[in-house]
Amino acid sequence: xxxxxxxxxxxxxxxxxxxxxxxxxxxxxxxxxxxxxxxxxxxxxxxxxxxxxxxxxxxxxxxxxxxxxxxxxxxxxxxxxxxxxxxxxxxxxxxxxxxxxxxxxxxxxxxxxxxxxxxxxxxxxxxxxxxxxxxxxxxxxxxxxxxxxxxxxxxxxxxxxxxxxxxxxxxxxxxxxxxxxxxxxxxxxxxxxxxxxxxxxxxxxxxxxxxxxxxxxxxxxxxxxxxxxxxxxxxxxxxxxxxxxxxxxxxxxxxxxxxxxxxxxxxxxxxx
Amino acid sequence: xxxxxxxxxxxxxxxxxxxxxxxxxxxxxxxxxxxxxxxxxxxxxxxxxxxxxxxxxxxxxxxxxxxxxxxxxxxxxxxxxxxxxxxxxxxxxxxxxxxxxxxxxxxxxxxxxxxxxxxxxxxxxxxxxxxxxxxxxxxxxxxxxxxxxxxxxxxxxxxxxxxxxxxxxxxxxxxxxxxxxxxxxxxxxxxxxxxxxxxxxxxxxxxxxxxxxxxxxxxxxxxxxxxxxxxxxxxxxxxxxxxxxxxxxxxxxxxxxxxxxxxxxxxxxxxxxxxxxxxxxxxxxxxxxxxxxxxxxxxxxxxxxxxxxxxxxxxxxxxxxxxxxxxxxxxxxxxxxxxxxxxxxxxxxxxxxxxxxxxxxxxxxxxxxxxxxxxxxxxxxxxxxxxxxxxxxxxxxxxxxxxxx
Numbered sequence: 001x002x003x004x005x006x007x008x009x010x011x012x013x014x015x016x017x018x019x020x021x022x023x024x025x026x027x028x029x030x031x032x033x034x035x036x037x038x039x040x041x042x043x044x045x046x047x048x049x050x051x052x053x054x055x056x057x058x059x060x061x062x063x064x065x066x067x068x069x070x071x072x073x074x075x076x077x078x079x080x081x082x083x084x085x086x087x088x089x090x091x092x093x094x095x096x097x098x099x100x101x102x103x104x105x106x107x108x109x110x111x112x113x114x115x116x117x118x119x120x121x122x123x124x125x126x127x128x129x130x131x132x133x134x135x136x137x138x139x140x141x142x143x144x145x146x147x148x149x150x151x152x153x154x155x156x157x158x159x160x161x162x163x164x165x166x167x168x169x170x171x172x173x174x175x176x177x178x179x180x181x182x183x184x185x186x187x188x189x190x191x192x193x194x195x196x197x198x199x200x201x202x203x204x205x206x207x208x209x210x211x212x213x214x215x216x217x218x219x220x221x222x223x224x225x226x227x228x229x230x231x232x233x234x235x236x237x238x239x240x241x242x243x244x245x246x247x248x249x250x251x252x253x254x255x256x257x258x259x260x261x262x263x264x265x266x267x268x269x270x271x272x
Numbered sequence: 273x274x275x276x277x278x279x280x281x282x283x284x285x286x287x288x289x290x291x292x293x294x295x296x297x298x299x300x301x302x303x304x305x306x307x308x309x310x311x312x313x314x315x316x317x318x319x320x321x322x323x324x325x326x327x328x329x330x331x332x333x334x335x336x337x338x339x340x341x342x343x344x345x346x347x348x349x350x351x352x353x354x355x356x357x358x359x360x361x362x363x364x365x366x367x368x369x370x371x372x373x374x375x376x377x378x379x380x381x382x383x384x385x386x387x388x389x390x391x392x393x394x395x396x397x398x399x400x401x402x403x404x405x406x407x408x409x410x411x412x413x414x415x416x417x418x419x420x421x422x423x424x425x426x427x428x429x430x431x432x433x434x435x436x437x438x439x440x441x442x443x444x445x446x447x448x449x450x451x452x453x454x455x456x457x458x459x460x461x462x463x464x465x466x467x468x469x470x471x472x473x474x475x476x477x478x479x480x481x482x483x484x485x486x487x488x489x490x491x492x493x494x495x496x497x498x499x500x501x502x503x504x505x506x507x508x509x510x511x512x513x514x515x516x517x518x519x520x521x522x523x524x525x526x527x528x529x530x531x532x533x534x535x536x537x538x539x540x541x542x543x544x545x546x547x548x549x550x551x552x553x554x555x556x557x558x559x560x561x562x563x564x565x566x567x568x569x570x571x572x573x574x575x576x577x578x579x580x581x582x583x584x585x586x587x588x589x590x591x592x593x594x595x596x597x598x599x600x601x602x603x604x605x606x607x608x609x610x611x612x613x614x615x616x617x618x619x620x621x622x623x624x625x626x627x628x629x630x631x632x633x634x635x636x637x638x639x640x641x642x643x644x645x646x647x648x649x650x651x652x653x654x655x656x657x658x659x660x661x662x663x664x665x666x667x668x669x670x671x672x673x674x675x676x677x
Contacts, residue, residue, distance in 0.1 A: 024336050026496045027322050030557040030588040031631035032338055 042152025044089045047142070050150050050180070051109025055093075057184055058105055058113055062097035065116050070096055073269035077125065078112060078132050085133075085206050086110075087140055094132065102224055105187050106135035108145050119270060122220060125262030128270075129210065130203050130217025137202035143195045144186070148179050193238040197246040204250030214251045216261045218244055300621060301546070301568060302580055302602040304396050305642055306376050308346045308672025312627020312640035313584025314598025316562040318550035319500040321490065323674060324378035327392040327425040330488035330500050330550070331437030334380045335388045335427040339634060339676030346376040346638075346672035350398060356652050357661040365652065371400035373418075376672075380425070390425040392439070410454045419445040421484060432492070439486040443506065447478040469520075476515040482508040496555065502548035544568035544578070544605065558588040568605060575605040584625070592632065598625040602644055609651045609659050619648025619664055627670065634676040642668040 065071065078094035086092055092110035099115040106112045112135045114128075122128045144150070190196070204214040225240050305311035307325030317325060321333025324344035352369040359365045378392035397419040404412050420443065427437035453472040484506040491499045547569065552562040562585070568578040584598035602621040609616035627640025643666070650662035 024492065026554045027320075027336055027498075028338060028557055029586075029594070030591045031594075031636070033557065033591070 041089075043145075043150075044152075046150055046152040047145050048090070048109035050145075050176070051107035051111050053180055054107035054183060054187070055109075055111035055113070057180070058097065058107070058111075058187070062099045062113075062115070065096040065098050067096070069269060070119065074114060074119070074128070074132070077129055078136070081129065081133055081136055081206055081210065082110075084209055085140070085202075086136060090139070092136070092139070104131050104135050106138040107183075107187070108139065108142065108150060110139050112136065112139070121224065122266070122270070123223075123261075123263070124216055125266040126207065126212040126216035127220035127261070128266065129212050129262075130207055130214070130220060133203035133206040133217075134199045136206070137199035138191070138195070140202070141195070141198065143191060144183055148183060150179075193242075196238050197242060200243045201246040201250035204247040205252055208250070208252045213261055214247055218247055299575070299605045300602045301566070301578065301605075302582075302600060302623075303666070304348060304350065304375060304398055304668065305600075305625065305670075306346070306394055306396065307344055307378075308376075308636070308638035308640070308670065308674060309344075309586070309596070309627070309629065311346065311642065311670055311672075312596040312598065312625050312629075312638060313562060313586060314582040314600035314623070314625045316550065316564045316582040316584035316598060316600070318488065318502055318548050318564050319490065319498045319552035320550075320560070320562055321488070321500065323676075324380045324390065324392070325376075326427075326437075327378045327380065327390045327439050328376075328394050328421075328486070330490060330502050330548075331390070331425040331427050331439040331486060332435045332488040332490040332500065333427070334390055334425065334437065335382065335386065335429045335435050336490070337380055337382060337388065337676070339382075341379070341381045342674065342676040343379045344376070344672065344674045345374065345378075346670055348373060348375045348398070348668050348670050350666065350668040352399065352666045353664065355663045356650055357663070359652050359660055367401055367403070369399050369401040369415075371398045373398055386429040388427040390427075390439075392421075392423065392425065394421040394441075395419065396421065397445070411452070413449070413451045415449040417445070417447045419443060425486075434492075435490045437486075437488045437490070439488075441484040441486065443480075443482050443484055445478065445480040445482075447476075447480075449476045450474070471518070471520040473518040474516065476513075478511065478513050480508060480511040482506060496553060498552050498554070500548070500550040500552075502546070502550075504546045504548075506543040508543075542570075542572040544570045544575070559586070561585045570605060574607070576607055578603045578605045592630065594629045594631075596625070596627040596629070596640070599623070600625070600644075602646075604648075609649055609657070611657055613651065614657055615651050617648065617650035617662060619646045619650075619662055621646035621664065621666070623666070636674040638670065638672040638674070640670045640672075642666070642670065 074096055075094045078092060082090075082092045087110075090110040092112065094112050094114070096119055097113045097115055100117040101115055102118045102121055104112065104114045104118055112132065114131060114135075118131060119128065122131070138144075203217060207214045207217060221240055221243055302315060305315045306328045307317070309323065310317035310320075310325040310329055313320075315329070318330040318333070320326075321330035322336035322338070324334070324337075324342050326333035326337070349372040350370070352367075354367040354369075356365045373395055375395035375398065376393065378390055378394075380388055380390035382388040395418060397417060399415065399417040401415045402413070421441040422443075423439060423441040425437065425439040427435060429435040451472070451474045453470065455470040484504055486502060486504040488500060488502040491501075493499050545568070547567045548564060550562065550564040552560055554560045561583070563583045564581070566578075566580045566582075568580075570577050580601050580603055582598060582600035584596060586594055586596045588594045600623050602623060604617075604619055604621075606616060606618050607613075608618040621644045623642060623644030625640065625642045627638055629636050629638040645665040646663070648662040648664070649659050651657060652660050
């Protein structure tokens with residue numbers, strides 16, 4: 001009799017207590033949605049939305065520099081680079097933010113920020129192109145996307161975390177907020193050193209392809225080495241010797257411009 | 273001379289054995305998969321069941337249809353080859369069946385958020401065989417066997433996680449066999465009266481009425497997981513059987529003659545109770561994977577309990593195009609032949625399914641196929657215990673359409 005009653009309680013519990021959600025929208029198939037994208041596109045969309053959230057957090061901390069000319073110049077340089085080496089599935093955005101320390105940040109989805117201090121520290125266009133190329137490499141390599149498994153939908157039953165673009169559950173949203181906090185912290189304390197070195201190597205390659213002198217970038221890094229401000233490049237990035245090693249690996253043989261550092265044009269636009 | 277005698281014996285015994293062959297087909301429970309989307313997922317559909325096909329697989333699921341009203345229909349072109357090896361010491365015996373039928377139509381309609389009803393027509397068993405042979409006798413045969421289910425369905429959502437459903441089917445089974453055989457020896461073979469002129473005519477028919485309720489439940493276990501349970505039981509109501517047989521043999525067909533009427537045709541009186549469990553993981557709007565396990569509990573000890581398993585998956589290669597794959601088993605409830613049994617056939621089948629659907633708005637078009645195969649053993653001569661190898665392969669091509677508003 002006791003056994004029978006226990007059995008009843010177990011069955012009752014299973015049937016009426018364990019179910020967790022009222023929404024049966026998970027049953028909808030792709031064709032039920034009007035504008036649903038294919039999984040790869042969904043992943044990119046999730047990446048962009050995630051990166052946009054991160055960009056908003058960065059801008060909340062550091063506003064844009066109120067100088068349309070410098071913003072336009074940096075954007076033009078950035079767009080010139082991604083026209084050659086950018087991902088075709090992204091629209092890149094570049095901006096100078098109001099911060100005196102020397103650093104640059106790239107969020108997933110192609111949002112790239114350079115601090116006023118860093119731009120001011122640059123002595124020529126090639127150095128700034130080197131910095132932008134380094135950040136573009138982070139975006140292209142999807143370091144944060146892969147590390148935090150940012151997906152449009154759970155593309156595998158083995159994934160524990162996914163970002164649902166529409167109709168996300170509260171649990172999922174909380175998970176996304178937690179990941180945003182973690183990535184924000186990572187941006188300001190530094191990515192994995194190996195990732196930084198790979199980005200340097202890519203930057204040298206991009207500069208070579210664009211006929212800038214990669215050595216200008218090396219000189220710039222050397223110059224930054226002595227800087228000791230908070231959130232500075234020297235604190236969040238590997239040692240210069242390691243970086244030079246990887247930059248040399250990335251240099252490919254191309255013909256350089258006469259003014260391969262573009263000193264003159266840089267001076268024309270950058271007057272911070 | 274001797275071979276003619278053997279062949280004559282074989283042919284005469286074949287005539288008697290045909291019915292058990294047909295029954296062997298009938299006593300598999302997944303001969304024809306139902307629905308467009310469902311059939312191309314090997315019928316692993318009871319935990320999905322959220323469209324019109326749900327009325328057959330699990331009526332509890334139709335409340336989850338995304339449409340106020342939805343229909344599903346399917347046409348099936350099927351082929352079957354059954355081959356018994358070396359039945360007379362020299363030759364194989366092969367039976368071929370072809371059929372093309374609109375074998376499924378269902379409509380479901382939701383009334384409010386918690387109640388839905390539907391009505392459906394399902395043809396689960398289709399066998400249609402014609403044979404003409406000229407050597408050594410002129411032989412013509414025609415056999416057909418169809419089972420049709422027709423009935424309403426209801427679904428009610430008890431809570432956010434749980435729904436229940438009922439389908440109440442009336443079924444009709446129509447079986448017919450006509451067989452004629454004529455051989456003339458021109459007086460050359462007279463041993464024991466065999467091998468002489470021979471005439472054999474037979475005509476059998478069965479009309480069987482009955483019912484089959486299907487009770488189902490659908491349980492949303494977790495976000496993206498659903499489980500299902502179904503119970504179904506088929507029972508016979510009234511039946512009518514007719515049969516006539518004429519046999520004449522001897523030189524110029526005058527040596528012997530008999531005419532009789534068949535009053536009883538073998539059929540299963542107690543069908544099994546079918547218990548089904550299903551689970552589906554809806555990984556994303558693009559991908560799902562589903563599995564069903566069906567257990568057939570036999571009330572008649574003359575048959576074996578059966579377990580069938582099916583697994584299916586659906587993947588949207590683009591937003592409006594999906595592909596599906598499935599595997600399933602189709603095991604028999606007939607007991608294996610033994611050294612003392614007679615007229616038994618035992619074959620377990622395994623199958624694969626595949627399908628492609630194209631969607632435009634709320635309309636879908638599905639093309640797909642099913643292939644199953646197996647090797648078993650059979651006692652071809654109903655009066656003899658000799659066991660022969662037995663092969664069967666089935667193909668089916670499915671054309672289906674769905675619509676929702």
